[in-house]
Amino acid sequence: MKQYDHKKIEKKWPPSAKASAGQAEKKLRTYDHKRIEKKWQKAWAKKKAHVVKDSVKGKKNEYLLVEFPYPSGNLHVGHWYAFAIPDIYARYRRAQGRNVLYPIGFDAFGLPAENAAIKRSLNPRTWTQQNIKYMKGQLASMGASFDWSREVATIDPAYYKWTQWMFTQFYKKGLAYQKETPANWCPKDKTVLANEQVVNGHCERCGAEVEQRMMLQWNLRITEYADRLVDDLEKLDWPTQIKDSQRNWIGRSEGAEILFPLQFPVGADKLKYVLLHGFKGDVSNYDWLKSELEKLGHEVIVPHLPNASSPNEKEWVEAILGATTYDKNTVLFGYSLGAVAAMKALEKLDTKIAALVLAGGFVDPKFKDHSRNFEKKFSWKFDAITITSKVGHIHLLHDTTDTAISEDQARRLSECLGIPLTRVEAQKPHFCGDKELVLLNYLTPSVTVFTTRPDTLYGATYIVLAPEHPLLRQGFAGQAWVNQQEVNEYVTKANKKSDLERQESKEKTGVRIDGVEAINPATGETIPVFVADYVLGHYGTGAVMAVPAHDERDFEFAKKFGLPIRHVVLPVRIDEKNPHVPGKEVVFRNLVMAIVRNPQTGKYLALKVKNPQWTTFVIGGVEEGESLEEAARREIREESGYVNVKLVRALGGPIHSEFHAGHKGVNRIAHNTTLLFELEDEVREPLAPEEAEKHEVTWLNESEITRDRMSHGELDIVLNRMRTGNDVHSGQGILAYSGTFDSMPSEEAKKAITAKFGRAKKTYRLRDWGVSRQRYWGVPIPIIHCDTCGAVPVPDKDLPVKLPEVKDYLPAGNGKSPLAKAVKWVNVKCPKCKGKAQRETDTLDTFVDSSWYFLRYVDPKNKKSFADKKKQSAWMPIDLYSGGAEHTTMHLLYSRFWYKALYDLKLVKDKEPYVRRMNRGLILGPDGQKMSKRWNNVIDPDDIVAQLGADTLRLYLAFIGPYNEPGSYPWNPDGVAGVRRFLERTWRLQDKIVDDRRNSFSRPGPGETVSPEGRPEIERELHKMIKKVGEDCAELKFNTAIAAMMTFLNTAEGRGLTKQQYVTLVRLLAPFAPHITEELWASFAKASKAKHAKNSVHLQPWPKYDKKKLVSDTVKIIIQINGKMRGEAQVPASADKEAVEAAARAVVADRLAGENVARVIIVPGRLINFVTLTIKKQIV
RNA sequence: GCCGGGAUGGCGGAAUUGGUAGACGCGCACGACUCAAAAUCGUGUAUCGCAAGAUGUGGGAGUUCGAUUCUCCCUCCCGGCACCA
16 A cells, blocks of 8 residues: 655655756746745735626626635645636636636534534634634635635625525525424534434434434425426436436435225224305205215214305304314314304314314405305404314315315415315315215325325235324324224334334334224225334325235235235236237136145156147146135146145236237236145146146256246246245236226326325425524524514514624533523514514524525625625526535535525526536545545645645646546645646746747737747647647546646657747646746746737637647558558548558558458548458358 | 446556547656766556467447447446335
8 A cells, every 4th residue: 555655755846946056047947836826826916816897898707616615724635626626617718708706705604613612612703713714825825716805704794694584584485484393413412413414323423323302493395395406407417426316315206195094993982073064055965975974883963054045154153063062072074164164163162172174165255266245244364273272183175176266265274274285186176076085085084195106006905104193193083092002102112213223123013003994995995004113204194005915015014914915916928939919819817827846856846848849837727716726736636646735825926928829829818826835745646648648747956947948938027936035026017906907007007096096196205404403603593482473583674683692602402502591682572562582592504504605706795685686697597516525415405495495585586506516526645545634644735835836736636537527536646746747847848949930929810829830740739739628628627638738748848849839838727727827928928029918827818729730631540450450551631542442451461462351441531441251251 | 125327557547429448647667867866858668478469448248340438137336315105
């Protein structure tokens, strides 16, 4: 392993002072980076060379963004790689005539600052600002063209005022909400962490194991944007790797929600249903619903609501309250105006009832079609708190086909009650069908499951609830199960475990909920209900329908609990060798295949068929009334004579096969099930003569069971099941045992079954973004908690909410932020009611700070808005965003979400902030490991700058590999010396400038870059270089761009070059090594009369290459014989095919002697290939 | 397990639409300069072979006059997801 040898480098570099003193008399000074770099950095700063205007006449704006650093206190090589290399691109684009914004700032809030501050008993602000100051000095040494006038720091109140302002905007729009959520709690950092900050159950920062705690947290509704965050990726010019990572992270699954009604057949209290009809309705509307509910054993009351054609609130409410007594077993159902009346009645009710189901309800009497006469007879204010407090369970149903109630009306109801809206499709619009099944489903206790495989519904043989499922906490309408205690124990145990602990063992555990059964809506069968921790509470609906035949997890669970396995999606095997013959009758048959193993020998029973010749297992049709096993035993006896066999198991479910049954002359569709038997003894019955004639018995080793030998198309599936014991078919197939859906392909069946029994639904892995942090050093969440008004956003005029000074930055450890200790700051008046109120004491996640910083660069000093709209449109969206791979799923997703939310608030004009994104690589230590003090392999960029110069460091990092690929590159000390050599040779190349006739230094005329006469080869090399460097820079392949300049240098050193040619090289090198090139340019400018020469080299336009100069008079042609290189020939560029062939034949004449050339392939200007007859013959 | 990316000398890496594999740099070897060393300059440097030549881009097949490049299968490495229904 190579060790980084400091001494070796220091000995080598810098070149001794004595040597340069000795050369002092020489016309040229030695390249002295120390003098040059400081000099020009000062000069640029003085001239404000890098201040960017928002518009420059005749130039297009371009926004190049790099992730702003965290002010850790010291600049490392990674920072150089992150900032100095994109600077090459910024300078290159400027030379190409773009007005380039290349800003920088500091992401300065966050844990490390605070931890360091606690350790050194310093104010985090002081500490952070010191770091910023120091790092700015270091950044200056890069010679990067940052516009410092646009510097942004997230800790600046003028910045975080807008962070807070945006948060209040989001809150007002319902995008920010507070919720008691299980939070990832780091016991060491004493704060809540985002999911993204938890790596394998441990804190990303300190490594401590993360605990789950229930806490009241602020969340941002990023899940509402999940679809757009996935779909809009498509249009972005981003590497697929980043897009795929984001898609994985969001984890969108498309499937269906299906409702399974529950029955409590044993020992449960019966429910009392009160069904309220609507405007112009009457008691008879619910005949069907009533009888169905009564069938389940419940009591049903349908009160008569007076004057249904001209109703008023008072009469209806009285009728409802008088209809019966209400208690904890009552379920109140209200339809349309009945829903309104139900809520009104609840406001008055003095007991708590089990459940409230509202269908087609509203709180806003504005209808899609026409107005109604009751608008003024009801009051349209609702006491949501009272209503919801009187009810254990609420369902809000909206019919998506409704012709009277708009979706918007329904949503208002949902917002009013704070209960999510359930969108359903009624049998007839506005739930007007005779048999509205959907109503029954929601009136009965039920479990809604999410599945991506609705096609397997008929195979669902049980239901599994996650331990967190609300049904287990609340029950439904007071219903109970028999083994309540056992269930509770399991749930408590599971809830104690962290996600990580639950995953420790994949061994399935669970408890059957006794006395409760679900009804499979497709088969009508009752199926058991379990609670098991392999189902996740936060994903989908927290409940699954288990289909053991087609899901491995369910299969495992079913095996353990002895649950039925029903195969409903059959894998398909179509025999290509023996396909269906068009026109022939299609005949269906159930087949059974028997694999008989002899445990003594380990061999398998097979039949050698004589005509046609093939080998098969015992196989035959299942006769009417016969079980599979009976049929298999019969076939074994008939075909092999063996009598005593023992059934081991079925090898999974049937396989759907299609083939042409030649001997019967029909097209066969067969469902073929394979049973595995063991031979018990050798007892055989004699075969019937016609059987014996057809085939003979043979025994095969396992290795002899191959598709070559055996004719079964299903063999691969069967063998796999036999060997692995995995009988689950989780792929696609054709439906069977699925009622009217039989023989439908599974993809089609997904849609059909969803349409009939459920509704299409998307679910995401992504969860809402928890932004509360119980730490000091962050942006205070701009919310005031008032006892009467609830959470109130801080009014715009009171922003920013400045971070108060406290003495003690240590988190309390009880979940309270240190801000809670600033009592004066905390206690305020409510902005709404002026009553007593307290400030929110949590601070925002720092990912919030960095979600919009790029917008502030555009207009960093604005006091009226976060960024002026005109300035935004001058720069946004960002043309190229360069950063680290570690931000692929967090920062990049959060800031996209943030930007989209701003877009919806009409605060920004684009849907996406970053047009193009690239992830850079990683610089490793010289030993190939990550740079770390622990390994003593850290390269300090300050040392390199001191010894070798900033230009060398820039050039080295650019040369190490392609910048736009996230590779990892070990630091090579000799490699750095190598690029330093390149700069010195470039410097000394001045010695090789030869007399060019014009010997002047002026702007090249059109079509002319330099005076080329007399040196066409160098001129050609020069133009090749201009082309290559330009193209490679555009693609961020700085390594090959530098290689092209090195190649030119190698040629030019040998042959000499003109001053014009030299200066062109300097201009190409300028973005890479801004200091040395500025120095060289200036020294040439002294001798020049040209005006433009007085300007900086960095203001010179990018050299243009001349296509005509790229071509040479002669070209090298590669000569191949049968595709192998056999020689080369120089031919005139103008040579035609005949001439090329003649020249080539001359070169390889001896090789072609005696060969018949069958074909000659000529690639103009490149290659000629002689194909000889012998090869040709082999092919023909 | 699923999704994506990758594998080229001693090392970092090049190679246009399929057309000389190894550009450029490092390292190494030899030579020049020097009393010497360093620096610098020059020559060479995929492997085997004295050579002619043969082999060679993770492994195996295929398409093609010709494959690092296209197709199929496999191995390994990196990244994302993972009891996600």
